[in-house]
Amino acid sequence: MSLKHSLLVLLADNPATGYDLSQQFKGSVGFFWNASHQQVYKELKQMTEAGWLACDTQAQTERPDKKIYSVTQAGQAALQAWLSQAAKPHKYKDAFLIKLYGGRHIPRPALVKELDEHIAHHKKTLHKLLEIESEYHALSHSQQKKFELPYLTLKLGISNERNWLDWAQETREALNA
Amino acid sequence: MSLKHSLLVLLADNPATGYDLSQQFKGSVGFFWNASHQQVYKELKQMTEAGWLACDTQAQTERPDKKIYSVTQAGQAALQAWLSQAAKPHKYKDAFLIKLYGGRHIPRPALVKELDEHIAHHKKTLHKLLEIESEYHALSHSQQKKFELPYLTLKLGISNERNWLDWAQETREALNA
DNA sequence: TCCAACATGTAACATGTTACATGATTCA
DNA sequence: TGAATCATGTAACATGTTACATGTTGGA
Structure with a gap:
């Protein structure tokens, strides 16, 4: 479940698009979590359906519309619930x-x-x-x-x-x- | 695919049961790879069907029969093929x-x-x-x-x-x- | 003129997790 | 008498990967 929670943490700082979030996983955040853009878009869709995120679509003429996601109150609650439980120790795989x-x-x-x-x-x-x-x-x-x-x-x-x-x-x- | 290859490496050293292999993942091998026993049994089944492993069943009266797996020639070849390709850099997730x-x-x-x-x-x-x-x-x-x-x-x-x-x-x- | 960045996804497949299931033996 | 170890799995569900799909803009 942690991809959803990583996205909540990132979106709690700044509303962002799926593309933006994917880019963050290529940067410093990628040191401790990452996902492909396909996976990110999939999760964002699920999270929106679950009511955790609100989606604000910005029409663009020459490119696909930007979908800017932000955390709803239900999303905040889900994040809090997750944060209040201890994370399982990390497993290394190499x-x-x-x-x-x-x-x-x-x-x-x-x-x-x-x-x-x-x-x-x-x-x-x-x-x-x-x-x-x-x-x-x-x-x-x-x-x-x-x-x-x-x-x-x-x-x-x-x-x-x-x-x-x-x-x-x-x-x-x-x-x- | 790496769980299969971890199992090949471990079995190339010593034929072993699914249980033994799961135990190894709890020990030092667990530092760089691991899997639940369910996952291990599933993979062993698939690998046997693919001809990578041979299975020698030892009947036991009081416990479930032991299934001792060993690497076949096809399994050796699969291991070689995998070893000859560069591994993707490891991704940390915590x-x-x-x-x-x-x-x-x-x-x-x-x-x-x-x-x-x-x-x-x-x-x-x-x-x-x-x-x-x-x-x-x-x-x-x-x-x-x-x-x-x-x-x-x-x-x-x-x-x-x-x-x-x-x-x-x-x-x-x-x-x- | 080609490549990277921007921006989004679908579909098929592979892998991994969680809950459930069984049942004897040994040690504290 | 209760927990850990031995020994195997099934079934449902969740997550992640790979291949495919589209189309513009800006810089080398």
């Missing part, structure tokens, strides 16, 4: 680690090559997160206060990526030894 | 971080309380992983060599948990400030 675990079935160089690809990807992610962090640091104190909690999640993202990269470096050496 | 991100909707003490619960859970996980690590260290050199790759995944699990706990401690202080 296909690359299965490969590494069963690495004896693949030639070493192939394993190292794939590790390198993942390293490149994680470096890119880290840079993106660090950019977002420097934008945060450039804000005024009052603005920083406003984004205090999102910033805490960003910090986990950053240290997670750093930790992963450190491990990957060691692992790379171990594989080549 | 409902607690959504809550933290949208933490302004909850009273601070409630947020801290839930953080504490997660801290307790992560500490437990870390201890479990450290226990497995000390079992590994107690092995002979030749045995250690055999479990070299699984050990690398374990090391990521351990540093990940430590990193999470460090972040959680800082976050706890920031929330109480």
Whole structure:
């Protein structure tokens, strides 16, 4: 159920379109949740039918109409209900680690090559997160206060990526030894 | 598709029952993949129908018969095919971080309380992983060599948990400030 | 002239979760 | 006497992925 609740949290800050929300999942929010645009549109439809969201359609001549969603009182209540229950501990799933675990079935160089690809990807992610962090640091104190909690999640993202990269470096050496 | 491939990797090491495999997901393997027992039995059935697994039924008088699965040649081929393609980068999903991100909707003490619960859970996980690590260290050199790759995944699990706990401690202080 | 960004979806399929179901053994 | 472990599943439901579908604008 958490996609619905992620959307509620995002929409509680700012009414937005399905497209906007999908973009947020590609940015910093994507560090802890994400979904394809198809899935987002599907959920928004369901949530609107359930009365959690109101939809304001803005006609556009040259592009598909924009549908701006905002949280209703029922949506607020649903969010509160969800927030008041403890979240289940997060479960990590990483296909690359299965490969590494069963690495004896693949030639070493192939394993190292794939590790390198993942390293490149994680470096890119880290840079993106660090950019977002420097934008945060450039804000005024009052603005920083406003984004205090999102910033805490960003910090986990950053240290997670750093930790992963450190491990990957060691692992790379171990594989080549 | 990765549950099927996790099962192939595990079964390539040792033929096992659905129950055994489910138990492995509760142990160290659970750090990077997991599934409910229902899901495991479902997949084993499908994989057997697809010819990837052979099933040897051991009759037991007092308990349900044990079904011991092993990888067939077709299963080996499927595993190889999967291993030869790059895995997609892992996507992190953590409902607690959504809550933290949208933490302004909850009273601070409630947020801290839930953080504490997660801290307790992560500490437990870390201890479990450290226990497995000390079992590994107690092995002979030749045995250690055999479990070299699984050990690398374990090391990521351990540093990940430590990193999470460090972040959680800082976050706890920031929330109480 | 082609690619990325904007903006929305449907349909088919794959995967995962929750509730229910059975029943013996062993340890506290 | 009650809970945990062993051992297997079915059925209903929820969620997520992949392929397909449409069409404009603005920049390299």
